[in-house]
Amino acid sequence: MLVLLFCLFLSCILFYTYGVYFISIFNSEMNRYSFFDSFFIGFCFIGTILNLWSIFLPTNIFSILFLMLFGIYIYYKQKKFLNLKVKKFFRKIKENKLISLLILAIILIQLLYSVGIPKNYDSYLYHINSIQWNEKFSVVPGLANLHDRFGFNSSQFVLSAAFSFNELYNQYIFTTNSLCFLIFFIWILLYSFHKKNLFGLIALLFGYYFFYQYHTDLSSPSTDLIPNLLFGFLMLKLIFNSDSINNKRLLFIVLSFFIITFKISLLPIVIIGLISIYLHKQNFPFFIKKTFLFGIIFILPWIIRNVILTGYVIYPLSSLDVFNFDWEVSKESVVDIQKWIYSWARIPFKNHNEVLSLSFFDWFSVWWQNCLMRNKIIFIISLFSPIIFTFYFFTNKKQKKLHISITFIICYVTLLIWLFTAPDIRFSFSALLILCAFPLILLNKYIYRFTKVIKISIILFSLFFLYEFLTIGNNLFLSEFKNYKKIENYYYLPSDVYYVKYKRKIEYNQLEYKTPEGLKINLFEPKNRYTQCFDKFPCSWYLDNTIKLRGEDLSDGFKNDKN
Template sequence: MYVLLVCFLITSLIFVVLGKSCVTYLDKSNHQNYNLVDAFFIGLCFTGAFLNIWSIFLPTNIFSLLVLSAGTLLLIYRDKVYYKKTLKQFLSFPKKEKILSILLLATVLIVLLYAVVTPRLYDSYLYHINAIQWNELYRAVPGLANFHNRFGLNSSLFVLSAGFSFTAIYNQYLFVINSLCFLVFFMWLLRQAFIHKGAVGVFSLVFMYFFIQQYTLDISSPGSDLLPNILVGFVLLSMLFERSSITNKFLLYIFIPLFCITLKLSTLPIVLITILSLYFKNNNHVFSSLKQLVLYGQFLILPWLIRNVILSGYILFPMVELDLFSFGWKVPAEKVIEIKKLIYSWAKIPYKDSNEVLKMSLNEWVPFWWKNLIEKNQRFFTLAIFAPITYGIYGFLNRKEKNYSIFLVFIIAYTSLALWFLMAPDIRFSFSVILILALSPILLLEKLINKFSNLFNPLLYIAAIYVLYSIGNEGYVLFREDYSTNRITEFAYLPKDVSEVKERRVVKYKNVIFTTKLGKQIELFAPSQSHSQCYDKFPCSWYIENNFKLRGETLQDGFYR
């Protein structure tokens, strides 16, 4: 736990300092409006974009971390007066926030319980960890998706995880990005509950409770679903909780939505927030807004698009519709269509032939899909579907109010929901949007709840303690699966090495030897049982076909078919 906490502090420091520097230079007139959490997430996006650029030319490893650390230290030294003041303010909680400080400390300990367990997601052992290894050992490899089609699913999460794996220091992988971002989001929600109280307080605690239930197994895993849902949730909730922030924190609504696309393409609708934020900032001037959108996009998205082309030959993999290049390493169109079908069909009806599922009409696949949902998610989805009626009633009863923030969040969230449902309706892909829509009636009842604030506000402390206890208890159950509390040495310093998981699994491997033109032999691995997990071998694919070849003398040269 100690090492993980140190890694949290190092990573947080880099994100906050880089984020604060972005704010200072790009939004000088409003820089005082951004808090530490805003700076953290802006810095995360900046760092992710920087590492995407780095990974095109160099492996993302301890050297990229050292460069980021050196840059952070220089920025701290230059602005040492500001950071001394900030640290002093951060450590000195007002007396009225002493209870909150105790709850926030409990939050750190609870999230550490989740963070030290070995990854629980199946796909992490299938390809997530391997993808991180490729980023850490090599720069972007041409045609890597030919070796394993999942390596073409180029989430920036894998590059970030490679940059902050701390492997060279501790000789094992530490997957800190998801757990750290979850911790920051968790603490932010808890603090919002006690700052705003009333309807926002109730909403924050309920959202926190159900959000962690959905992503319990993701916190310690380097999966690509949790982080985009955290960022989408943070952006939409920031608009709801601070309704003037779209104009006085415009940088928040540029960096996060644009970077979200590089984490999960299905988050595309929240870019509407970026467009609106730039439009308001530029006094409704369309051309200036588009110009700035392109400039920010060149830094936040373009490097990711270049990585896509290098890894698969396509700008957006797996979309053959945007087939603009004819590089020798390009994945054949039929293979791209195959994985696209698998993604779309699996989200609707898993374990069923993709062609059969995609031929089904809406009336045919929805009953199967609905039956596969757990009861709780059925309720959330139903509430989200009826959100327009809820908001329509609210708008009619409050016709004199001009509450644009709620309206914008509703439109963007519902657009996201519609796109998600029609394309790949797996709950984990877009849970934050579903949950926000489902719980929106709480915020719409703000006036009513505030009338009874004397009753609700004291109950917030009890509710917060219950939420923390419930979440902590679930984390402890997971923790006990990996550790014995009688042997504190098992977890007090370093969490278990992920490689220990292979001792609980018996996976046999077969190897394939490739001989290069100069006679060099390169060994590749695949599980004996096809389509199985293979994280503990490198380079490894869940199966190896006979129709791909090495492009050169090393793995860095890539693959082609």
């Protein structure tokens, strides 16, 4: 637990420091950006640095040492401003003793989630393996030939490789999801208690349902929580303050561009970044220049990683096949994995050809039956949100409506893409939640007489939220504690992910592959194929004789005879 607190604190300081530095590079008015804005900008900036770093070098202890050394330089250059902002942040917290106690409680309760082993199934299937490849090598050509999931090039994997502190403690400490959620949770709480209006209640409700959807990901390097969190953060910012798209344009540009390096299904969020660029000067040549600049900074390193891992600009989109490298994944395999993504999100555990042959109404009826009641309600409200938006639009002629219109368009386009491709609720949950907020946004101008009721509601709901947070976290912790460790063992280090393997007792086949020069390299696969294999390296859940080594070392990558 002590190690986890140290890792969270160190990561937080680095993200915030780099955020302030990035804002200063573009000569923006730094006082406009809060601690939370700077933190998330810094998180995206460091993620971009690591994406670039990983093209040439392994992402490991040396990468975080580099970040720390440069962070010291940034602190030296921005010492006065950084200290002033931190003091202002803590002064704001101290002004309200209830908030101070709640934040302390949130941090302590968060540890119940973070000290546990990952609860996400895919973390054991390929997330941890992907992190291991990033730790040991620079980006490996054709790695997706070894395991199709290794082509899912989420920025989460390079961030987790650097911020898991594996080399330092000889075990993984997954901090990124946990820390980002913690900062986001604190922001929601501070905003709610500061505003004490309907928007404050909307923020709390968003946080509550977001928590319920993603709480099992807090100890995992899963790839769904952070992009949806950043998406929700931007949308709530825009709803609560229409001027923020002008006053904090770097926040909207940086986060919207970087989100797609986590989750391509959230691509419509880029609209808000493009609008922020255009509104800056409303000059088309300037717009093209700045879009190109930010695209190179935040998206190009990710695209280069895609091409090296898979041979495709965006994987798994077989239509974006503009190269002809020998490590390129076969089109047949790319089409197959894309079918699995779409079909599994609709009806899991069934053959993808069978699912995709069904009409919309046939698969939707099965999908609907499998949805939780809570998610059904969220989906219905979000689906019919155009009616609510239209009513809002024509009854608020005197109000500025651009920010609400932008929010609605982005979220609804995201909803439609999600619904007709891969409608797994976790992929685009934030867009659905924001659309569900429109009825409350509509009510905002009608309930000014009930401010006292809203204030009381915020306090009571915050306490209820905290109670739920504690109860669920305690249950998760106790269920793990019974199976794996003595409680005193948690005081220093969190659970080691490798404790899971003792329970699973998976046996492996060891297959021998020859390099072009005749050297022998061993690869592993589970004897029970299509099984998680995070505790072996190098490992794939399924090996076949079409896989070939490209060179004398694993870092030279893999190719496939299917091409």
